[in-house]
Amino acid sequence: MAVTIVDFDDLPARVRTAIEDETGPILKTETVSAGLNSALSARAHTAAGIVFLKGLRTDHRWVWTQQREADINPYVTPLAPRLLFHFVAEGWDVLGFEAIDGHHADYSPGSPDLPKVIEAMRRLGETRCPDIELRQADQRLAGYVDNPPEAELFKGNALLHTDWNNHNVLITNDGARLVDWGWATRGAAWLDPAHWIIWLIAAGHTPADAESQAAALPTWGTAPPPAVDAFARASNSLWTEIAGSEPDRWSGRMMNASTQWLRHRMSESGSRRQNP
The missing domain is CATH 3.90.1200.10 (Aminoglycoside phosphotransferase (APH), C-terminal lobe)
Known part of the structure; x- marks a missing residue:
């Protein structure tokens, strides 16, 4: 099952709202096209800083990798970016990480x-x-x-x-x-x-x-x-x-x-x- 990239604005309204409940109001987003495994891959700019968003539809065969990332994160930071939030809503599984400049x-x-x-x-x-x-x-x-x-x-x-x-x-x-x-x-x-x-x-x-x-x-x-x-x-x-x-x-x-x-x-x- 191929991964179709979506922009933040194309997410269901309730998913966007759930993300902003975690991040605060989002001023702008940048879709990141380099990834191969995520439908949502974007940098969200807020007044407090930048959050990296990563998501898959819950019916995708790789959606289990979202939970794997959430589970492993406490054991691999700071080698990995810190996980800020994880939720499932409106058919989407979404992770939010600290953004890394590099x-x-x-x-x-x-x-x-x-x-x-x-x-x-x-x-x-x-x-x-x-x-x-x-x-x-x-x-x-x-x-x-x-x-x-x-x-x-x-x-x-x-x-x-x-x-x-x-x-x-x-x-x-x-x-x-x-x-x-x-x-x-x-x-x-x-x-x-x-x-x-x-x-x-x-x-x-x-x-x-x-x-x-x-x-x-x-x-x-x-x-x-x-x-x-x-x-x-x-x-x-x-x-x-x-x-x-x-x-x-x-x-x-x-x-x-x-x-x-x-x-x-x-x-x-x-x-x-x-x-x-």
């Missing part, structure tokens, strides 16, 4: 943003996974592994963000802040760096250089090579499915990046077998 992370080779992203990922790796309902990494990837037992390699007790689209990483003067926690997952600690590698390749890194960036993270050092190989295969299957027979620019880029990484892992795996 730019989307630049993942390209040599970018000064990369150390800040690494530091944010390191901090996340040190965050205890809360005892709340979360998706399980092995279950999320079970449909994409070559052999069912391989999914067991992704099990763990670490808190993972998993969606390292650079639009979900905001760079501020103080570092990187992570947004869009709807797909937060429990799994092996090395999986977030592994997810990030594919985005780095899509941004222009070679697979070897992308892995060297991930190597700055202690959690990456815990990754067994066969498990990483299995993840690369599963990720390539996932992105190939997302791209479909007529990939758009975004999905095609991610599919190609995952293919590059898989080929690199296959080459490295062959070298390991020849030189045990």
Whole structure:
């Protein structure tokens, strides 16, 4: 089910009123078009400041991600923006967050943003996974592994963000802040760096250089090579499915990046077998 973007003014009147009950009178709004997972994505300007609004219709198949974001927020601030309110009204599920002033992370080779992203990922790796309902990494990837037992390699007790689209990483003067926690997952600690590698390749890194960036993270050092190989295969299957027979620019880029990484892992795996 595709997400159709709506402007604040197109919301039902009662939803707009419910939002202003939380924020105070809204002076103007700016629709944010960068997101992929929200129908409502806007910055609302009020006399007291700016609030970021995020919403989905309650009949959307991803609406559960709204509650996930609300549940996880107390455990991941200040790495994530603070949740100000959450309500359901007139067929809409709406979240309001403190607005963050920053730019989307630049993942390209040599970018000064990369150390800040690494530091944010390191901090996340040190965050205890809360005892709340979360998706399980092995279950999320079970449909994409070559052999069912391989999914067991992704099990763990670490808190993972998993969606390292650079639009979900905001760079501020103080570092990187992570947004869009709807797909937060429990799994092996090395999986977030592994997810990030594919985005780095899509941004222009070679697979070897992308892995060297991930190597700055202690959690990456815990990754067994066969498990990483299995993840690369599963990720390539996932992105190939997302791209479909007529990939758009975004999905095609991610599919190609995952293919590059898989080929690199296959080459490295062959070298390991020849030189045990």
